[in-house]
Amino acid sequence: MADAQRIRPRRPWVIPPALLHLPFELLRGTTIVHETPNELGLGLWLLHREVELWAATDPDDRPKLFRVGRPSTPTRFIPPAITSSLAALRTMLARDTVVDGEAACQAIARWATPRAPATALLFAQAGAMLAPRIASAAQQVAVYANDAGYASLAINWANRALALARATQNWHDYAAALIEIARANCAAGGDVTLARSSLVRVLRVHRRNGLHPDLRARALLNLFRLALGATETTASTTARLQRAALRCYASSDRRRADVLIALLRSLSEVGRHADATELMNGYAGVLTPKQADEVRRLFAAPVPPASTPRQPTGPS
Amino acid sequence: MRTKEPPRLLLMTGDGAFRTRLTRAVARLYSIHSVATWEELRDAIIDSPPNTIVVVDSAAGRPSGPRPARPFTALLEAFPSASFFAVVQRTGNLLKTVPALATYGLADVIVIGHDDTATALRERFRRGHGRPLMRMLDSTLPATLDPHARAIVAAAGEVVNTAGLSADLAAKLRTSRRTLLRACRRAQLPPPRRLLAWIRVLQAASLLDEHGRTVADVARACGYSSDAALRRITVNFVGCSPSVMRRRGAAEAARRAFIAELEALARSSTARDG
Numbered sequence: 001m002a003d004a005q006r007i008r009p010r011r012p013w014v015i016p017p018a019l020l021h022l023p024f025e026l027l028r029g030t031t032i033v034h035e036t037p038n039e040l041g042l043g044l045w046l047l048h049r050e051v052e053l054w055a056a057t058d059p060d061d062r063p064k065l066f067r068v069g070r071p072s073t074p075t076r077f078i079p080p081a082i083t084s085s086l087a088a089l090r091t092m093l094a095r096d097t098v099v100d101g102e103a104a105c106q107a108i109a110r111w112a113t114p115r116a117p118a119t120a121l122l123f124a125q126a127g128a129m130l131a132p133r134i135a136s137a138a139q140q141v142a143v144y145a146n147d148a149g150y151a152s153l154a155i156n157w158a159n160r161a162l163a164l165a166r167a168t169q170n171w172h173d174y175a176a177a178l179i180e181i182a183r184a185n186c187a188a189g190g191d192v193t194l195a196r197s198s199l200v201r202v203l204r205v206h207r208r209n210g211l212h213p214d215l216r217a218r219a220l221l222n223l224f225r226l227a228l229g230a231t232e233t234t235a236s237t238t239a240r241l242q243r244a245a246l247r248c249y250a251s252s253d254r255r256r257a258d259v260l261i262a263l264l265r266s267l268s269e270v271g272r273h274a275d276a277t278e279l280m281n282g283y284a285g286v287l288t289p290k291q292a293d294e295v296r297r298l299f300a301a302p303v304p305p306a307s308t309p310r311q312p313t314g315p316s
Numbered sequence: 317m318r319t320k321e322p323p324r325l326l327l328m329t330g331d332g333a334f335r336t337r338l339t340r341a342v343a344r345l346y347s348i349h350s351v352a353t354w355e356e357l358r359d360a361i362i363d364s365p366p367n368t369i370v371v372v373d374s375a376a377g378r379p380s381g382p383r384p385a386r387p388f389t390a391l392l393e394a395f396p397s398a399s400f401f402a403v404v405q406r407t408g409n410l411l412k413t414v415p416a417l418a419t420y421g422l423a424d425v426i427v428i429g430h431d432d433t434a435t436a437l438r439e440r441f442r443r444g445h446g447r448p449l450m451r452m453l454d455s456t457l458p459a460t461l462d463p464h465a466r467a468i469v470a471a472a473g474e475v476v477n478t479a480g481l482s483a484d485l486a487a488k489l490r491t492s493r494r495t496l497l498r499a500c501r502r503a504q505l506p507p508p509r510r511l512l513a514w515i516r517v518l519q520a521a522s523l524l525d526e527h528g529r530t531v532a533d534v535a536r537a538c539g540y541s542s543d544a545a546l547r548r549i550t551v552n553f554v555g556c557s558p559s560v561m562r563r564r565g566a567a568e569a570a571r572r573a574f575i576a577e578l579e580a581l582a583r584s585s586t587a588r589d590g
Contacts, residue, residue, distance in 0.1 A: 017467045017489065023454060027425065030418035033411070042411045046430060053431065057439050064435045156463040 015163045018138075019156045020125060022118060028052075035116035040077035044108070047086065048122055050093050051101065055129035066093055081111045102131035109144060117148040128157070135165035135173040142180035146187075154184040171209040175202045179218055192226060199223045213248045217255070220245035221262050228270050242279065246286075257286050261295060268298055322347045323445065324364050328357050329373040329403060334428060338371065341434035342441060354387035358394075362528050365537045366397045366449070366519050367477050369441055371426070374402040374417065383416045392420040397448050397522050399423035401440070406430055423447040446477030452522055453515065456571045458578070465503035468496075469511070476515045479539060482508035504582045514574055517553045520546060521570035524562045531558045 025031055029052075032045040050066065057065055078086060085104040092099040105127030112120040121144040128137040138161035145154035161177035164170075178198045185195035202219035205211065224241040227233040242263050249256040260283050267276040280287075280295060287295065325346035329335055339348055346369065351357045361370060370391075374384045383389075384402065392400055400422050404413055406429045417425060423444035426432055431440060453473050457466060468489065475485045485508050486496040496508050505511055520538040523529055529537070535546035535558075547557050554561060554573040561569045 016464065017471055019463070019467060019470060021450065021454065025418075026421045026451070027414075027418040030414055033414050033418075037411075037415075039411065042414065045414065046427065049427075050431065053436060053439055053443075056443060057435065061435045061439075064433060065439070066431065066436065067429065067433055152459070152461075152463050152466060156467060159463065 015167075016156065016159045018125075018128070018141075018160055019153055020129075022121070022150065022153070029122055031118040032116070032122060035112075035119050038077055040079075043078075043086075044119065044123075047089060048126055051089055051105065051126045052129060054093055055101075055126065055132075079111065082108050085111075102127040102134065102137050105130065106137070106140060109140070113144070113147065117144070120144045121148050121150070121153075133164060135161045135168060135170050135177070138164055139173050139177045139180065142177060142184070146180055146183045149187070151184040151187040151190060154180055158184065171205050172211055172215070175205045175211055175215045175219075178202045178205070179215070179222065182219075182222055186222075186226070192230075196223065196226055199226070214255075217245055217248040217259055220248065221259065221266075224263065225266050228266055228272070238275075246283065251286070257288065257291050260286050261291060261298075264295055265298060324349060324368040325441075326351055326357060326360050326364065326368060326370045328352070328354075329371065331373060331403070331428070334373075334403065334432065337432060337434070338437055341437045345438065346441070354391070358391060358528070361391070361395050361398055362533060363537075364398070365539065366523055367399070367446060367479075369399045369401065369423075369445060371401045371403060374404050374413065374425075383413075384420070389420060392422070394528070395526055396421055397452070397519065397526060399445055399448055401426055401444060403428060421448065421451065446474060449473050449477055449515075449519055452518065452567075456518060456574060458575060461578070462503055464499070465505050468500060468503055468505060469515075472508070472511050472515055476512055476519065480512075482512060485512065501585075504578065504585050506577060506581065513549065514553065514577070517549060518567070518570050518574060520550070520558075521554075521561060521566040524558055524566035531562075534558065 021028065022031065029045050029048050032048060033041045035041065036044060054062060054065060085107040088099050088104040089101055092101045092104075105123045109120040109123040109127065112123065121141065124137075124141045124144045128134075128141045131137045138157050142154045142158035142161060145151075145157060158177040158180040161173060161180075165172075165174035165177060178201050182195040182198040182202075185191045185198070199219045199222050202215060206216045206219070220241055224238060224245060227238050227241055245259050245263060246256060248259065260279070264276050264280060267273075267279065284292075323346050325342065325348045327335060327338065327348055327350050335350065342348070349360060351360055357370070357372070361368065372388055372391075374388065384392075388402075400420075401424050402417050402422050403426045404410060404417070406427050410427070414425070424440055424447070426437065426440060431437075450470060450473050453469055457469060461469075468485075471488045472485055475481075475488055478484070480488075482496070483493060486493045489496060489499075491499065493508070500507055500511065506514060516538060520534055520540070523534045523537060524531070531546065532543045535541075535543040538546070540546040540549070543558070550556065550558050550561060550570075554570050556564075556569070558566070
């Protein structure tokens with residue numbers, strides 16, 4: 001709750017209201033049962049309903065919200081990864097004790113991410129409702145909304161995260177929210193100019209506040225992808241961006257190899273094999289033998305011809 | 317203009333204990349009308365304003381099985397503007413009942429034994445109240461609409477549902493009326509008063525498409541003083557009378573007119589900025 005305590009009360013920050021409804025959902029939360037059609041899914045649906053209701057209820061009324069001894073979430077099918085999170089949420093609902101419900105919701109969202117993206121988004125939203133003043137919770141909703149393909153929802157939650165982060169001067173979450181705005185704007189029908197300006201703002205915030213190099217690397221990689229997709233980009237611009245992305249980490253840092261692979265993948269996606277080969281030769285020592293094999297496999301895969309470059313698939 | 321009467325709650329359930337619990341919980345907030353048959357419920361919905369809550373035991377009139385009773389689904393299909401709450405039991409069938417209910421556009425579900433305390437019922441009704449209007453607005457707004465604008469429209473929908481005015485919208489968004497006016501202009505939306513009027517027109521148009529309601533019923537339900545008042549506003553906003561709108565598909569006609577106004581605002585904003 002450190003963020004909430006640091007909010008300066010005299011500043012008239014307006015936090016944008018959150019959009020909660022998923023566009024396709026007729027009955028709130030039932031996507032959970034569709035994505036996990038067994039007793040676990042039903043239990044998660046009931047739990048999600050209860051957590052949202054608890055978060056929306058006035059704190060004084062919360063002890064009277066649920067019956068004592070009501071049937072709890074089924075214990076069958078529960079994966080070990082979320083056992084403790086479910087137990088934490090059940091404790092929060094039953095005894096109204098101080099439990100980090102937001103962290104428990106985030107843990108369920110992380111568990112659900114690969115197989116059930118809408119479940120992940122719904123639990124991330126529930127977590128953000130439990131901690132309405134925490135910028136990172138709102139920013140995480142934007143991440144899951146982007147992963148699930150809801151650009152409008154992602155922009156709404158990222159704007160919320162921006163306002164919260166600015167109020168608490170949490171520049172890390174501020175920059176991360178800007179990256180999510182850029183990702184959402186790279187989706188179909190998005191505003192590429194706004195995406196680019198958001199990424200440039202990330203670089204500026206990074207420079208002023210000395211943030212983690214990961215943020216700078218992500219912003220530069222995304223700018224590089226946007227530059228590859230733009231017709232007016234010069235070769236010197238892309239070269240400058242790729243050099244800057246690689247310089248985010250020291251030559252001994254293994255994350256430099258990750259950046260190099262991401263750059264090579266982007267070049268390969270738009271069919272610029274000659275540039276990719278030149279780049280790989282220039283930084284051959286950065287890759288481990290295993291990574292070098294991965295890159296070779298990347299080039300062996302069929303790619304579209306260079307004359308019809310694909311639009312970038314969006315920042316990651 | 318509409319007066320701020322307590323919203324109506326139509327209740328159809330054979331569970332006496334639940335009826336007593338619900339009545340105790342929300343009697344001060346809603347005007348509760350118990351109905352016994354599907355026909356009675358249908359007539360009561362036609363006579364009720366669009367912010368009415370309808371609470372139905374999903375097992376009513378159904379021998380067994382997960383799917384809701386046919387008369388219930390017929391009502392859900394006939395009156396998409398009403399906020400329906402299905403009451404379900406926490407049984408083994410719930411796993412099949414929930415996906416079946418999810419296809420009908422319910423406002424929410426009340427699970428007996430889980431969330432049927434007085435506080436939970438009040439909170440569920442507060443949250444689910446007006447969800448059909450929000451769903452209608454979601455489907456009306458263009459996908460490319462700025463998320464700020466979407467958030468303002470969502471808040472305006474909630475304000476219309478409680479018969480609020482532009483001052484209530486500003487309060488809901490925790491801003492001043494002047495700032496809200498500027499925010500609407502920046503988001504390429506009509507000014508707050510006109511936005512609220514538009515949402516009421518869209519709501520009236522969706523009611524006009526529902527079978528069994530006369531124009532006078534719709535005008536009364538939406539809080540217009542008479543059918544002439546509804547006619548004036550539809551001619552002003554959509555360009556035709558309610559009966560002409562109904563022939564053309566009222567909801568679609570209103571939606572097109574609203575989108576056209578949003579596009580015109582976007583064009584004038586671009587011209588002003590550029």
